[in-house]
Every structure is written in structure tokens, then in C-alpha cells.
Amino acid sequence: MSVPIRQQLRIATYLLRQRLKGSEHYPLIVEIEPLFACNLSCPGCGKIQQPTEVLRRRLSVQDVLTAVEGSGTPMVSIAGGEPLLHPEIDGMVKGLVRRRTYVYLCTNAVLMRRRLNRFTPSRYFSWTVHIDGLLERHDAAVARSGVFDEAVVAIREAKARGFRVTTNSTFFNTDSPSTVREVLDYLNDEVGVDAMMISPAYAYTKAPDQEHFLGVEDTHRLFAEVFANGRRKRWRLNHSPLFLDFLEGKVDFGCTAWAIPSYSVLGWQRPCYLMADGYAATYQELTATTDWGSYGRGKDPRCVNCMAHCGYEPTAVVATMRSFRQSLRAVLSS
Numbered sequence: 160m161s162v163p164i165r166q167q168l169r170i171a172t173y174l175l176r177q178r179l180k181g182s183e184h185y186p187l188i189v190e191i192e193p194l195f196a197c198n199l200s201c202p203g204c205g206k207i208q209q210p211t212e213v214l215r216r217r218l219s220v221q222d223v224l225t226a227v228e229g230s231g232t233p234m235v236s237i238a239g240g241e242p243l244l245h246p247e248i249d250g251m252v253k254g255l256v257r258r259r260t261y262v263y264l265c266t267n268a269v270l271m272r273r274r275l276n277r278f279t280p281s282r283y284f285s286w287t288v289h290i291d292g293l294l295e296r297h298d299a300a301v302a303r304s305g306v307f308d309e310a311v312v313a314i315r316e317a318k319a320r321g322f323r324v325t326t327n328s329t330f331f332n333t334d335s336p337s338t339v340r341e342v343l344d345y346l347n348d349e350v351g352v353d354a355m356m357i358s359p360a361y362a363y364t365k366a367p368d369q370e371h372f373l374g375v376e377d378t379h380r381l382f383a384e385v386f387a388n389g390r391r392k393r394w395r396l397n398h399s400p401l402f403l404d405f406l407e408g409k410v411d412f413g414c415t416a417w418a419i420p421s422y423s424v425l426g427w428q429r430p431c432y433l434m435a436d437g438y439a440a441t442y443q444e445l446t447a448t449t450d451w452g453s454y455g456r457g458k459d460p461r462c463v464n465c466m467a468h469c470g471y472e473p474t475a476v477v478a479t480m481r482s483f484r485q486s487l488r489a490v491l492s493s
Contacts, residue, residue: 161353161354161355161395161396161397162354162397163282165282166261166282169233169261170187170233170234170476171480171486173233174187174476174477174480175480178480178481184417184418184446184451185231185417185418186230186231186232186417186418186419186420186442187232187233187234187418187419187473187476188232188233188234188235188236188263188418188419188473189226189227189230189232189234189235189236189419189420189421189422189442190235190236190238190419190420190421190422190432190469191218191223191226191227191235191236191237191238191251191421191422191423192206192218192237192238192239192240192421192422192423192424193217193218193222193223193237193239193240193242193245193247193248193251193423193424194214194216194217194218194239194240194241194242194244194245194424195207195209195213195214195216195239195240195423195424196214196215196239196240196241196244197239197240197241197244197267198241198244198267198269198270199241199267199269199301199302199303199306200302201300201301201302202300202302203300203329203331203360206239206240207240213424213425216424217245217246217247217424218245218423218424219247220247220250220251220254223251223254223255223422224251224254224255224258226422226427226442227255227258227260228258229441229442229443230420230422230442232260233260233261234260234261234262234263235255235260235261235262235263236262236263236265236287237251237252237262237263237264237265238265238432239265241266241267241269241270242264242265242266243266243269243270243271243274244270248264248274248277249274249277249278252264252278252284253279255283256281256283256284259283260283261283261284261285262283262284262285263285263286263287263325264278264284264285264286264287265287265288265289265327266286266287266288266289267288267289267301267306267310268288268289268306268309268310268313268314269306269309269310271286271288271310271313271317272309272312272313272316275313275316275317275320275322278322280320280321280322280323282323284322284323285322285323285324285325285353286314286317286322286323286324286325287324287325287326287327287356288310288313288314288324288325288326288327288352289301289310289326289327289328289329290307290310290326290327290328290342290346291328291329291330291342292307292328292334292338292342293307293338293341293342293345294307294308296333296334296338296342297310300329300331311350314326314350314352315350318351318352323353324352324353325352325353325354325355325356325397326346326352326354326355326356327355327356327357327358328342328343328346328355328356328357328358329357329358329359329360330357330358330359330360330373330381331360331373332360332373332374332377334381335381336381336384336385336387339357339381339382339385340385340390343355343357343385343394344394347393347394347395352395353395354395354396354397355394355395355396355397356396356397356398356468357396357398357406358466358467358468359373359377359378359381359382359406359466359467360373373464373466374464375456375463375464375466378406378408378466379406379407379408382403382406382407382408383407383408386403386407391403392492398468398472398475399472399475399476399479399489400479400485400488400489400492401475401476401478401479401485401489402468402471402472402475402476404475405466405471405475406466412471412474412475412478413455413474414454414455414456414458414462414465414470414471414474415451415470415471415473415474415477416430416431416451416454416455416469416470417430417445417446417449417451418473418474418476418477419431419432419468419469419470419472419473420442420445420446421469422442425438426438426439426440427439427440427441427442427444427445429445429448429449430449430451430454431454431469431470432469433465433467433469433470434454434461434462454470455470
């Protein structure tokens with residue numbers, strides 16, 4: 160099962176409560192960036208392009224706990240930068256787990272084996288390792304040789320110690336249906352990760368490499384071929400069936416960036432993890448002062464090629480919850 164049943168029930172109850180309350184904006188998962196510094200220089204990422212004084216800043220454990228409690232989110236994704244560079248990262252995870260918040264700790268896995276002893280397996284905690292292809296393709300994506308092999312060893316050691324391990328893979332226009340299937344087959348069958356997340360690369364403004372991002376039509380063609388002949392049913396994908404339909408071009412959705420807000424050393428980022436139109440001091444300020452209806456494909460030219468799950472997965476999840484047929488489909492596919 161890609162998502163444990165307890166977690167599914169927790170999220171379903173949370174969404175139902177928000178609907179009954181008539182909430183217009185609420186977080187499904189909060190993206191926490193406790194630092195922007197990283198030990199890699201991936202050409203498809205722009206986080207380390209921040210000024211030096213910003214790269215030196217760190218969120219404290221209390222900063223993170225206060226932000227999460229203020230948002231009311233049931234889930235947190237801790238990213239960066241490389242969060243394992245943060246000296247208090249284990250304290251952040253422990254504090255959130257104590258509050259029964261589901262935590263996904265995103266990492267490139269370079270430091271993962273050396274940090275495993277600082278963490279404890281829990282049903283509320285998952286590692287999320289970035290894997291953007293098999294050996295040569297992944298090492299090219301992170302601009303350093305040996306990272307793929309280290310990541311696989313780290314995943315296997317974490318699994319052996321009882322941790323839940325998921326992966327996150329971003330695909331570019333240099334990928335083909337066969338290269339996508341190869342990495343999903345490998346992670347699913349040979350490495351045995353608990354679940355996999357996938358996303359088409361978004362044309363992130365600060366990323367050094369601007370040539371290899373996918374457009375909407377490219378994304379539709381790629382994933383329609385990847386999922387042909389019912390292949391997606393055999394993979395433990397950590398996505399709603401409707402979001403996978405969206406990637407294939409079978410359905411279309413609007414962006415709900417408010418559902419996966421991003422909090423960092425600069426504050427609450429407006430409107431999402433991938434775009435920065437200013438910052439708010441609190442989650443309440445973010446939701447109240449952001450013109451959410453101005454963002455998404457067909458509204459903001461910067462969003463024209465975006466199909467990232469930070470904007471469209473929550474739309475698919477909400478649509479699933481509002482349909483008995485789609486809810487049953489999601490349960491049967493998990």
C-alpha cells in the first residue's frame with residue numbers, strides 16, 4: 160500500500176472537517192525549508208542561487224513548530240536546500256512527530272547514512288529521497304558522480320532499520336517513456352521503496368538549466384506512454400488517481416497553491432514553493448492577502464507550463480473527496 164491506511168483516514172477526516180466548516184483555504188501539506196544551503200548544485204534547482212546572507216540563515220525548531228501549529232496542517236514536507244545540513248533537523252522531526260504530524264524529510268541522501276542514528280522509525284515519519292533517473296541520468300541531474308549509488312545504499316539501510324522510505328522523481332524533456340519506466344520499475348521492484356512521487360519539471364526561474372523543462376503537451380505525451388497498458392497500477396505511486404489522470408491529459412484542474420504553502424527562512428512564500436511574489440509573516444496573513452485566483456495555467460504566464468504536484472495534486476485530492484466513485488477508486492488503487 161503506497162499510503163498507510165491510518166494516514167489515509169486521518170487526511171480524509173481532516174478534509175471532511177474542512178468541508179463541513181466551509182473553509183475556503185486550508186493546507187493539505189506544508190512545505191518547510193529550514194535552510195536554502197545545499198551540498199549539491201543541481202542545474203534544475205534554483206534554491207542555492209539565493210544571496211550568501213540568505214544561504215547562511217536557518218529556521219529554529221521553535222520557528223518550525225510555531226509555523227506548523229499556526230497552519231493546522233496534518234502533514235509536513237521538510238525540504239531545502241539539503242535539510243540534513245541543518246544541525247537541529249532531528250529536533251524538528253521529533254517535535255513534529257510528537258504532535259502526530261506526518262513528516263516527509265526530503266534529502267539527496269548524500270548525508271543520509273551518517274544521520275540515520277539521529278532519527279527513530281515512526282508511522283508519522285518518512286524519508287523522501289530524490290531519485291531523478293538511474294545511475295548516469297541521476298548523477299547528471301545532480302551534477303556529481305556517485306550520488307545515485309549512495310542514495311540506493313542509504314535507502315536500503317534505512318529500510319533495514321525499519322524506516323518508511325519514499326522517493327521523489329522529477330522528469331525533464333530529456334526523459335523518454337522507457338527511462339521513466341526503468342526508474343519506477345527499479346525503485347518499486349528492486350529497491351522496494353514504500354511509495355514513489357513523480358513530477359514533470361517546472362521552468363523554475365532561478366534554475367541554471369532552462370532548456371530541459373517539460374511543457375504541458377510534452378507532459379501529456381510522456382505520461383500517457385509511461386502509463387499505457389495499465390502500467391501505473393503495478394507501481395506504488397504516492398498520488399491520487401486523478402492527479403495521474405491529470406498528468407496524462409485525461410482531466411484538467413485549476414491550481415490550488417494555497418493547499419501546499421511554503422514556509423522558509425524568508426517567511427511564508429507567496430504563492431507557492433516554485434514562485435516568489437513576496438512573503439507573509441504568518442499563514443493567516445498568507446491566505447488573507449494572496450490573490451489565489453490570479454495563479455495557475457491560463458491566469459499567470461509564468462504558470463503556463465506548470466503541472467507540478469504542489470499546485471495540482473491538492474486539487475485532485477479535493478475532487479476525489481467530493482466524489483464517491485473517485486474516493487472508492489483511490490482506496491482500491493492504494
